[in-house]
């Protein structure tokens with residue numbers, strides 16, 4: 001058992017992009033509810049945006065995630081209110097397991113952004129014009145790298161560098177490596193034990 | 209900020225430290241797990257080579273996917289079987305106690321926790337299920353958590369949380385005939401809205417709550433989440449202590465008295481400060497039923513269904529769509545609304561007193577021939593106790609299907625589902641479109657006696673018009 005789990009800091013993300021256009025893309029679209037009857041998040045990647053990617057006969061439809069050129073993408077570029085709907089963590093999990101490491105968008109639903117942070121995935125925001133320009137660029141340059149600098153709050157693609165914004169708490173959590181509450185809290189195991197033992201109903205980690 | 213409330217006291221006793229994220233790290237006294245939301249968290253633990261930190265403070269059951277027709281293995285539904293097998297493996301590996309169907313103690317997580325005395329005042333309780341608020345009925349601080357948080361709790365015995373505000377909801381007076389805890393909470397949600405409780409914990413108080421049995425308090429706390437509050441609680445009192453005494457996990461004799469002193473100490477102080485106080489006249493209530501597709505769209509059974517336009521602007525659209533889906537007209541009452549299915553079950557209303565009250569309506573009568581009616585007891589123990597009193601016979605003689613314990617048609621994740629556009633009188637807590645397994649299904653939430661009456665008459669019925677029959681207890 002590794003008590004000394006290091007939480008990686010997330011200072012930058014570099015990789016090619018994929019544009020998913022549209023506002024108010026909800027978690028039901030990202031991962032339809034019927035794929036939640038599973039015991040691990042492991043295989044969820046292949047069901048990301050399933051109903052947008054496949055028709056009733058499971059034939060591929062036109063969708064950026066189906067395009068061979070985007071198969072290695074690690075940055076998803078989206079529009080407004082991405083990830084709204086239910087609180088299911090299955091949504092960011094599915095996208096992460098498909099291969100996404102970071103999001104750039106006009107705005108994100110609060111719970112979705114929180115769930116992403118718990119996985120160490122930045123959700124960077126920019127105005128509509130900036131986002132559209134990046135989307136157009138990744139569509140033309142599917143192999144081109146986007147370089148996200150979390151501390152400087154910038155994204156560089158081709159010869160262009162644009163400003164994006166990350167919410168303060170998220171930026172701090174990513175840069176200081178405190179986004180993973182498991183590791184963070186595990187480091188306090190001794191204080192946890194003391195708090196527990198001071199309770200009238202716990203003794204030696206058991207209920208009494 | 210609140211001060212001197214049960215919430216403040218229990219929070220302080222369990223707070224480990226302030227995290228760099230600004231949240232408090234809170235010790236978890238009881239972690240309940242079930243088959244739907246826990247397997248992914250165990251998977252994450254394995255990925256990181258971590259172990260369960262407090263297996264003795266963790267307890268498992270299976271409820272969402274279990275068939276209620278037969279407990280024979282393997283389950284007919286492969287996905288259900290896989291989830292069950294995974295849970296069995298996880299609890300075995302980690303040494304976690306499991307109320308397995310073979311033990312006779314299986315049931316809906318929010319029914320078995322209290323039943324076994326796992327749920328106690330002054331403790332913190334979490335579960336990957338939003339209706340964990342139920343356990344607040346005992347004066348516990350209990351709330352639902354997400355999958356990453358389940359991982360946190362498994363690995364560390366703690367959860368990262370921000371403290372919320374406390375709203376006291378005082379229900380005054382005596383509830384009238386036919387009016388129950390369910391009606392009180394439906395009224396609270398109707399009045400304060402489904403988002404009214406966001407950022408708040410609800411403290412339920414007042415004579416109506418004090419005079420209520422534990423099962424009624426559980427029904428109320430259960431639906432806190434439908435009102436947007438992640439947790440709700442009732443201060444523990446003699447009713448609580450009497451209910452707990454003698455249960456499996458509760459200390460006995462001298463230790464019980466000692467523990468009681470702790471329970472008394474965490475009650476909200478008489479001069480506690482609240483962030484908000486709301487008063488509701490319990491004496492003025494009538495049975496409440498929903499007319500729409502959110503739990504906040506409720507109405508007294510004899511009252512007219514509202515005109516969407518008469519509602520606050522942001523609710524007009526949803527109300528209109530809800531009325532279309534439910535096929536109800538503003539100005540009508542819900543009385544007389546035809547139902548095809550009657551579901552008596554769920555963690556809101558499937559405990560012994562719920563079934564007893566419903567049986568008093570059903571006894572000697574017959575279910576309408578066009579209605580399929582079922583009783584799904586909340587746990588195997590509830591089922592056994594009901595059978596010992598002969599309630600099963602009363603229900604089956606009337607034409608109800610008497611089933612095994614589980615979540616069942618509350619969410620239709622097993623084979624118990626609505627079909628097509630069936631309308632269902634349901635004692636459960638959510639009437640969202642598609643909730644009971646059919647996207648065209650129509651759910652009308654109500655108290656268990658009202659469900660019984662609807663089953664008999666084939667339509668929503670004011671239970672006060674039906675004469676109750678005494679049971680030979």
Ligand code: SF4
Pocket residue numbers: 271272316317318337339554555556614615618619636637
């Ligand atoms: S009975 Fe319904 S609300 Fe309660 S835990 Fe089961 S599915 Fe959730």
